[in-house]
């Protein structure tokens with residue numbers, strides 16, 4: 001963490017130089033990814049690849065949690081807690097609450113129910129938010145069961161609880177629904193679970209409800225198909241149990257229920273076996289929570305303020321320091337036992353029952369019926385403080401509600417009287433807010449963040465939170481709609497639009513004055529907000545960044561059209577123009593990229609314009625080399641002022657891609673050497689870090705290609721057999737929980753070996769995955 005005079009840490013330097021492997025090593029060793037240097041930049045700001053950024057953030061979080069855990073254990077010692085959690089998810093009315101009741105029903109009531117032959121159906125009473133309780137499940141033991149509401153509006157807050165450790169996820173679907181609906185619903189929940197659990201492979205049991213409504217054999221076949229399909233789709237991310245469970249959720253004493261229970265026992269035992277001891281103070285606090293709920297808080301609002309909480313904990317341990325208690329509370333928050341909220345402007349708040357926040361607070365905010373005027377709501381239709389007071393009067397003090405909503409980025413106020421809650425917006429963005437302008441000078445740029453594959457999703461909370469951040473961070477108030485946002489900064493306008501299927505977000509910027517640099521600044525700011533929120537609410541979601549076609553944006557086509565970054569890099573190398581596959585239009589690469597660090601001739605452009613006072617000798621040389629044609633040189637000469645000549649020269653060279661930029665740099669080296677330093681004309685500067693090592697240069701793609709366990713095993717066995725890897729190294733690699741982390745470890749270890757090991761790695765890749773082998777050349 002040592003810093004130089006510019007306040008750079010070694011991690012800043014490594015990240016700036018694109019040394020991804022060294023960065024990984026430093027982060028694993030505990031270097032902070034967020035520490036700022038003199039320019040206000042954190043190491044993370046130097047990493048442009050979103051996948052790697054997210055990986056670094058996750059790693060950083062993991063390392064910090066690990067450190068804090070060890071500190072707690074060292075100071076307070078640990079105890080075993082033999083309890084695991086069962087999360088029950090699935091679309092509305094699939095039988096989640098019914099299953100929970102049947103699971104937890106005691107032997108006696110199950111028998112009475114059976115003997116009395118009473119109708120077991122209950123009317124459907126939707127669960128608002130998350131219903132949590134600790135139950136004794138006969139045949140299983142003490143389990144904390146979390147019943148998640150199936151309605152989409154509540155999903156906004158589900159992600160707060162979804163990454164709890166020691167959890168078995170039960171996902172329900174109705175066997176009576178058609179195959180497509182079943183697959184869509186189950187996929188949605190599995191994507192959601194994956195998106196919240198980046199560092200582990202959670203256990204999932206799929207349960208089909210309504211067995212009583214279908215012929216047993218047909219139902220069994222359908223359910224088996226769902227299990228098989230989902231196992232194939234999510235094999236690298238989730239451990240989906242092989243068992244095909246099709247049941248009548250209303251019944252307790254059935255063979256299917258017994259099978260489900262024994263599965264829970266088996267998975268639960270494995271979780272408890274690997275479960276780490278809990279720091280003693282945390283265990284003591286956890287035990288006291290029900291008592292504090294009863295005696296220290298009102299039943300309607302199980303919230304403690306920091307000073308009361310400290311006082312109570314001091315009764316458990318009178319020597320506890322506030323710092324230690326904060327760390328212990330963060331640990332309990334991580335286990336989702338409490339919510340430990342630390343607002344920037346006030347003391348921490350402790351929510352003793354997390355589901356209270358999910359159900360009574362967020363549940364009400366998200367269910368639009370509580371607020372007036374909910375049809376076609378836009379950001380102009382704010383909620384007043386009085387309205388909030390009315391809606392929450394029987395739950396909590398309005399100031400507390402507002403603090404909580406703001407902490408979870410669910411609302412924003414500009415005047416402390418009116419509140420904008422993006423989750424409530426219902427109106428889609430009207431076409432007229434983004435129309436072609438009269439000015440022809442207008443330039444457009446854009447990028448797209450897209451889900452990487454079918455197992456990824458932008459979770460429901462993502463876009464409303466992006467909108468809250470826009471209101472907080474932009475200088476001018478943005479306009480918001482359900483699926484879009486528009487912002488303005490002087491002559492630059494920005495548009496953020498969610499795709500209709502919710503799987504991509506398009507960000508575009510335009511400038512009336514053709515100001516490319518200002519466009520670049522706004523694009524970067526908007527992209528950072530999107531990337532940060534995505535990390536916070538879906539750290540496990542894989543995304544791909546693309547560049548939007550500027551021409552399609554300018555023509556205001558009804559869809560967004562994009563280019564892959566590799567495609568652009570290749571086109572830049574080959575001459576600077578690119579043809580869109582679907583649109584069959586050609587455009588210049590330099591018209592697509594506006595961020596300073598992406599465009600080699602945009603960096604230092606103002607300085608270059610000043611330095612290139614006499615373009616004549618440069619033009620002669622460039623024409624002699626065939627880089628520029630005589631006509632192009634004439635157009636440049638025809639400009640009136642030296643600055644305009646320089647600008648035209650830079651634009652003309654910039655349009656011709658990497659070869660022309662390299663020639664230009666070489667000519668400058670002879671004529672004005674210090675100007676040559678300002679040109680970053682290497683193609684590899686563009687979009688990707690300049691790294692010699694293919695394992696680093698292609699790391700993201702390699703990781704993606706090497707996530708299959710089968711491929712990994714083939715590689716490990718080969719490297720072991722040829723004595724490049726030891727048993728111990730293979731063990732370290734195999735100990736990783738997910739396919740992605742195993743691939744990363746594998747690449748790290750191969751990367752540290754010599755040429756012979758790399759050659760062997762390439763050989764085995766040529767056998768198992770020839771396309772991947774090309775990337776290590």
Ligand SMILES: Nc1nc2c(ncn2[C@@H]2O[C@H](COP(=O)(O)OP(=O)(O)OP(=O)(O)O)[C@@H](O)[C@H]2O)c(=O)[nH]1
Pocket residue numbers: 090091092093094095096097098099120121122123124125126127128148149150151209210211212213247248249250
């Ligand atoms: N016949 C039959 N009815 C079922 C079965 N499972 C649930 N039901 C009925 O389906 C309706 C909805 O069940 P719930 O358990 O409330 O559904 P849920 O998934 O908790 O719904 P949300 O709380 O809205 O997410 C109730 O009327 C249940 O009695 C089943 O296996 N067979």
